[in-house]
Amino acid sequence: xxxxxxxxxxxNAGVTYPEGFVGASxxxxxxxxxxxxxxxxxxxxxxxxGVFTTNFVQAACVRWSRRVVxxxxxxxxxxxxxNANACNGERGEADNRTLAEWVSRxxxxxxxxxxxxxxxxxxxxxxxxxxxxxxxxxxxxxDRNEQTDPGIARxxxxxxxxxxxxxxxxxxxxxxxxIRIGGCCKGAGxxxxxxxxxxxFLSTDARLPADLLQRALERAVSRSFHxxxxxxxxxxxxxxxxxxxxMGQGEISREGPGFEDFVEALTRVSVVLAREIARDGxxxxxxxxxxxxxxxxxxxxxxxxxxxxxxxxxxxALFGNDxxxxxxxxxxxxxxxxxxxERVTARIGEQVVFQHGSGVPFDRQMAHTYLQRPEVTLLLxxxxxxxxxxxxxxxxxxxxxxxxxxxxx
Amino acid sequence: xxxxxxxxxxxNAGVTYPEGFVGASxxxxxxxxxxxxxxxxxxxxxxxxGVFTTNFVQAACVRWSRRVVxxxxxxxxxxxxxNANACNGERGEADNRTLAEWVSRxxxxxxxxxxxxxxxxxxxxxxxxxxxxxxxxxxxxxDRNEQTDPGIARxxxxxxxxxxxxxxxxxxxxxxxxIRIGGCCKGAGxxxxxxxxxxxFLSTDARLPADLLQRALERAVSRSFHxxxxxxxxxxxxxxxxxxxxMGQGEISREGPGFEDFVEALTRVSVVLAREIARDGxxxxxxxxxxxxxxxxxxxxxxxxxxxxxxxxxxxALFGNDxxxxxxxxxxxxxxxxxxxERVTARIGEQVVFQHGSGVPFDRQMAHTYLQRPEVTLLLxxxxxxxxxxxxxxxxxxxxxxxxxxxxx
Numbered sequence: 063x064x065x066x067x068x069x070x071x072x073x074n075a076g077v078t079y080p081e082g083f084v085g086a087s088x089x090x091x092x093x094x095x096x097x098x099x100x101x102x103x104x105x106x107x108x109x110x111x112g113v114f115t116t117n118f119v120q121a122a123c124v125r126w127s128r129r130v131v132x133x134x135x136x137x138x139x140x141x142x143x144x145n146a147n148a149c150n151g152e153r154g155e156a157d158n159r160t161l162a163e164w165v166s167r168x169x170x171x172x173x174x175x176x177x178x179x180x181x182x183x184x185x186x187x188x189x190x191x192x193x194x195x196x197x198x199x200x201x202x203x204x205d206r207n208e209q210t211d212p213g214i215a216r217x218x219x220x221x222x223x224x225x226x227x228x229x230x231x232x233x234x235x236x237x238x239x240x241i242r243i244g245g246c247c248k249g250a251g252x253x254x255x256x257x258x259x260x261x262x263f264l265s266t267d268a269r270l271p272a273d274l275l276q277r278a279l280e281r282a283v284s285r286s287f288h289x290x291x292x293x294x295x296x297x298x299x300x301x302x303x304x305x306x307x308x309m310g311q312g313e314i315s316r317e318g319p320g321f322e323d324f325v326e327a328l329t330r331v332s333v334v335l336a337r338e339i340a341r342d343g344x345x346x347x348x349x350x351x352x353x354x355x356x357x358x359x360x361x362x363x364x365x366x367x368x369x370x371x372x373x374x375x376x377x378x379a380l381f382g383n384d385x386x387x388x389x390x391x392x393x394x395x396x397x398x399x400x401x402x403x404e405r406v407t408a409r410i411g412e413q414v415v416f417q418h419g420s421g422v423p424f425d426r427q428m429a430h431t432y433l434q435r436p437e438v439t440l441l442l443x444x445x446x447x448x449x450x451x452x453x454x455x456x457x458x459x460x461x462x463x464x465x466x467x468x469x470x471x
Numbered sequence: 472x473x474x475x476x477x478x479x480x481x482x483n484a485g486v487t488y489p490e491g492f493v494g495a496s497x498x499x500x501x502x503x504x505x506x507x508x509x510x511x512x513x514x515x516x517x518x519x520x521g522v523f524t525t526n527f528v529q530a531a532c533v534r535w536s537r538r539v540v541x542x543x544x545x546x547x548x549x550x551x552x553x554n555a556n557a558c559n560g561e562r563g564e565a566d567n568r569t570l571a572e573w574v575s576r577x578x579x580x581x582x583x584x585x586x587x588x589x590x591x592x593x594x595x596x597x598x599x600x601x602x603x604x605x606x607x608x609x610x611x612x613x614d615r616n617e618q619t620d621p622g623i624a625r626x627x628x629x630x631x632x633x634x635x636x637x638x639x640x641x642x643x644x645x646x647x648x649x650i651r652i653g654g655c656c657k658g659a660g661x662x663x664x665x666x667x668x669x670x671x672f673l674s675t676d677a678r679l680p681a682d683l684l685q686r687a688l689e690r691a692v693s694r695s696f697h698x699x700x701x702x703x704x705x706x707x708x709x710x711x712x713x714x715x716x717x718m719g720q721g722e723i724s725r726e727g728p729g730f731e732d733f734v735e736a737l738t739r740v741s742v743v744l745a746r747e748i749a750r751d752g753x754x755x756x757x758x759x760x761x762x763x764x765x766x767x768x769x770x771x772x773x774x775x776x777x778x779x780x781x782x783x784x785x786x787x788a789l790f791g792n793d794x795x796x797x798x799x800x801x802x803x804x805x806x807x808x809x810x811x812x813e814r815v816t817a818r819i820g821e822q823v824v825f826q827h828g829s830g831v832p833f834d835r836q837m838a839h840t841y842l843q844r845p846e847v848t849l850l851l852x853x854x855x856x857x858x859x860x861x862x863x864x865x866x867x868x869x870x871x872x873x874x875x876x877x878x879x880x
Contacts, residue, residue: 119804119812149800149812151829184797185830298801374783374867375875382876388593391558392707395528403528403558420560421594458783460872466784467791467867 066323068233068240069330076211076227077102079244080267082307086203087213090196092144092182092189097217099142099193101200102263103169107135108305109269110177111276113283115300121148122158123178124301130177134272136305137175139263140165140197143218143248145182145189146259148298157188164194168201179301181220181248181259215246218261221465222248226338228331234323239311241268243327247287247335249297259297262287262335267310268324274314278325279304286332289364289453290340291371304328340454341436345461348436350380353452354394355443362399363444363451369397370440371455380438380457385429387415394442405445411438475732477642477649478739485620485636486511488653489676491716495612496622499605501553501591501598506626508551508602510609511672512578516544517714518681519586520688522696524709530557531567532587533710539586543681545714546584548672549574549606552627552657554591554598555668557707566597573603577610588710590629590657590668624655627670630874631657635747637740643732648720650677652736656696656744658706668706671696671744676719677733683723687734688713695741698773698862699749700780713737749863750845754870757845759789762861763803764852771808772853772860778806779849779862786867789847794838796824803851814854820847 078085082105090099112131114124130136140161147154162176180188203210215225229244247262270278283302314324341349352371357363370376373393379386387408395403408416411432413424432438487494491514499508521540523533539545549570556563571585589597612619624634638653656671679687692711723733750758761780766772779785782802788795796817804812817825820841822833841847 117801117804118809119800146797149797149825149829151813151827154829184801185825298797298804374871378872378875381872384876388555388558388707391528392526392593395526395707400527404560416558416594418560420558420563458872458876460869462783463787463790463867463869463872466787467793 066232066234066327068231070231072229072231074212075209075229075244076215076246077244077263077265078209078211078214079229080242080265080307080310082106082108082267082309083265084204085210085214086200087210087217088196088199088203090142091192092142097213098144099196099200100214100217101165101204102139102214103204104137104305104307106307106309107137107175108307109134109272109275110136111272111279111304113279113302115297117298119149119298121146121180121299122150122154123147123180124299126158126162127177127179127301127303130174133174135175136177137171138165138169139177139179139303139305141179141218141261142193143181143220145180145186146184146299147180147188149185150187153187157190160190161193161197164197168197177303179261181218181261181299184298211244211246218246218248220248220259221344222342224342226335226342228334230327230331232327234320236320236323237312241266241310241312243331245331245335247339249339259299260287260339262302264302264304264328264331266306267308268306268312268314269308270306270314274317274321275304275306278321278328281325282328282332285329286336289451290336291368291453291455337454340456343456344465345459346456347381347459348438348457350455350457351437351439351452352455353439353441353450355441355450356447357444357449357451358447360449360451363449364453365399366394366397366442367451367453369393370442371453374458377455377458380433381459383430383433385410385415385426385433387421390440390442391416401444401446407443407445409441475641475643475736477640479640481638481640483621484638484653485624485655486653486672486674487618487620487623488638489651489674489716489719491515491517491676491718492674493613494619494623495609496619496626497605497608497612499551500601501551506622507553508605508609509623509626510574510606510613511548511623512613513546513714513716515716515718516546516584517716518543518679518684519545520681520685520713522688522692522711524706526707528558528707530555530589530708531559531563532556532589533708535567535571536586536588536710536712539583542583544584545586546580547574547578548586548588548712548714550588550627550670551602552590552629554589554595555593555708556589556597557593559594559596562596566599569599570602570606573606577606586712588670590627590670590708593707620653620655627655627657629657629668630753631751633751635744635751637743639736639740641736643729645729645732646721650675650719650721652740654740654744656748658748668708669696669748671711673711673713673737673740675715676717677715677721677723678717679715679723683726683730684713684715687730687737690734691737691741694738695745698860699745700777700862700864746863749865752865753874754868755865756790756868757847757866759864759866760846760848760861761864762848762850762859764850764859765856766853766858766860767856769858769860772858773862774808775803775806775851776860776862778802780864783867786864789842789866790868792839792842794819794824794835794842796830799849799851800825810853810855816852816854818850
């Protein structure tokens with residue numbers, strides 16, 4: 063069995079930490095304050111993988127970047143916050159193409175080597191004059207900065223309350239050399255009064271062919287970003303990209319133990335970032351980890367965990383620090399996945415609260431105190447099979463309503 | 472084509488308005504105040520139909536009443552609020568059976584002629600001494616009251632803010648005689664800090680065989696109670712029952728135009744009651760009607776409308792009176808039903824806000840003012856097919872969080 067032998071997180075490092083990447087963040091004037099445009103450039107043609115929103119209403123950047131990913135390599139990624147450039151019709155498509163062309167001219171690349179990503183308000187045309195000046199400033203800044211990761215992570219924020227970045231130096235006994243993996247993400251924030259967008263950008267200096275990279279990303283995302291839910295709403299702009307520069311000594315050329323360890327490392331990095339999204343969910347007072355154990359299938363376990371994590375009644379109870387296990391069972395039961403309640407054991411933290419088809423006596427005051435922690439876990443053991451799934455979410459507070467009800471279109 | 476020729480709603484009348492039913496409501500002491508136990512009795516063996524929760528975690532009353540419905544006739548319905556008798560294991564099953572036996576002894580019926588329904592807190596055993604005294608009092612009250620509908624509707628309330636009842640005298644050119652239909656319902660309310668339960672009890676004095684009655688109920692429910700959503704959570708105790716006494720002059724013995732008109736009348740009554748549930752949703756400040764027009768299938772239209780109606784981002788925007796059509800499109804797009812955004816027209820009230828793939832200029836102030844009304848409509852025309860669906864919901868307010876976060880288990 064493959065073993066990850068070294069795992070060294072690097073403070074304040076993110077998506078440009080791996081060899082071969084430079085980045086910059088600038089203020090283009092799209093948000094009310096702060097940096098709002100970032101550029102990430104690979105010295106060489108990086109192989110690229112991507113996972114995109116499943117929403118049938120998709121922003122121009124989603125359509126564009128999906129085509130770039132299909133070609134397998136990219137040189138640059140332009141991302142802006144403050145405007146999603148979604149639901150802008152033909153004009154939105156043309157504007158997005160122009161952004162890629164501007165970046166390509168500055169960097170002497172083909173336009174289809176430029177990935178684009180946007181987050182922010184829907185249905186407002188991009189202020190192209192500001193974008194043009196912002197891109198020029200970002201290109202100029204690339205020369206002067208090698209380590210701009212915190213700035214990049216800040217530039218993609220909308221109603222996020224803090225930047226989310228992570229990077230590791232990692233080694234495995236299956237690899238020829240250690241590799242670096244970095245990343246940043248944002249969400250589920252809103253800009254003005256608009257919608258949550260999940261953006262995540264990952265990078266590595268390992269060399270991987272595009273098809274392997276895509277498989278690795280899909281597996282990592284399925285156990286990390288796909289396991290985060292703040293309110294169940296899926297954006298028009300959601301996107302997770304992974305660039306592999308190949309500029310380090312590491313190389314993974316085929317499936318096998320070395321690839322499995324790369325997937326494992328990528329998943330760990332993604333889980334760290336994904337948990338930060340849940341922890342920073344709108345109005346969140348705590349990070350909630352919902353685990354379903356011993357289901358017949360992973361999909362069933364995941365669906366039950368997600369239904370619990372998205373239940374407004376569960377989330378409001380958590381805000382109230384109320385060990386209300388009835389809601390937990392109710393939410394599990396309506397997930398559309400058959401199970402036998404008689405065999406279920408439910409726990410809030412360490413305490414068993416439900417077993418053999420009915421509630422069991424537990425220390426309510428202790429549970430109430432436990433639920434006031436910044437991280438809490440809910441566990442449902444179905445005793446039916448061997449598959450488990452974990453989903454991360456947050457509670458529903460008054461601030462969730464306030465943030466999302468403010469009139470500001 | 473069949474035509475309903477007479478439609479006379481009767482004020483303050485409900486489930487015992489049709490010929491052949493008597494009822495009573497009493498205080499058994501399950502809720503903190505007010506009536507909390509109701510009994511409805513049919514003079515004859517009424518044919519009975521039922522639709523029950525799809526939750527895999529089901530209360531004892533759901534299992535019991537489903538068996539009664541399967542037999543096709545019933546004489547009495549006992550319902551209590553304040554305690555759901557759900558997740559109480561073997562004891563819960565035994566207690567529910569005892570309730571039916573007590574009612575059957577008082578009324579000299581077979582126990583399996585007694586339907587039971589409960590709503591309230593989960594995981595707490597029923598206080599059987601209070602139930603026994605309450606049943607005796609309700610049976611005694613049956614003799615003295617003929618018109619107890621408002622009391623029955625009050626007795627089944629939990630966090631509902633008002634009783635919900637409706638009754639009509641109705642005729643069709645396809646019927647031999649006019650018939651009466653009555654009903655009451657409750658939800659989505661909570662008791663203590665527990666879960667929403669939707670209960671609806673309908674009755675008619677027409678004579679219908681049980682299989683026709685079941686078909687009529689399923690069709691009416693699919694276009695009424697199944698089109699209501701407050702928070703997407705489905706209770707362990709949800710139940711809709713329909714009793715047909717056959718004590719009036721009306722008779723429907725087979726499918727055909729007369730049956731279609733019965734379904735139409737039953738649906739209309741159910742829609743009135745269902746809308747009252749949405750209007751009285753926890754913390755609601757308005758009733759929201761979401762309609763999807765011109766979909767390829769009814770199921771697709773319904774799923775898109777329901778996804779919009781359950782989107783926390785849509786519901787908080789409605790609370791803020793914010794004409795945020797971006798969230799409407801986003802929610803529609805994530806429903807899992809393919810459609811072409813380029814062909815969609817979206818309206819808030821009468822105003823078109825989105826067409827041909829992008830937003831169109833509209834009067835935001837007028838829309839903001841419109842959204843402050845007690846009833847508002849959102850409409851999405853897919854321009855793809857000919858099927859339409861409507862779903863009723865309410866907005867998400869601070870009070871929704873308050874009601875559901877209060878620590879009180």
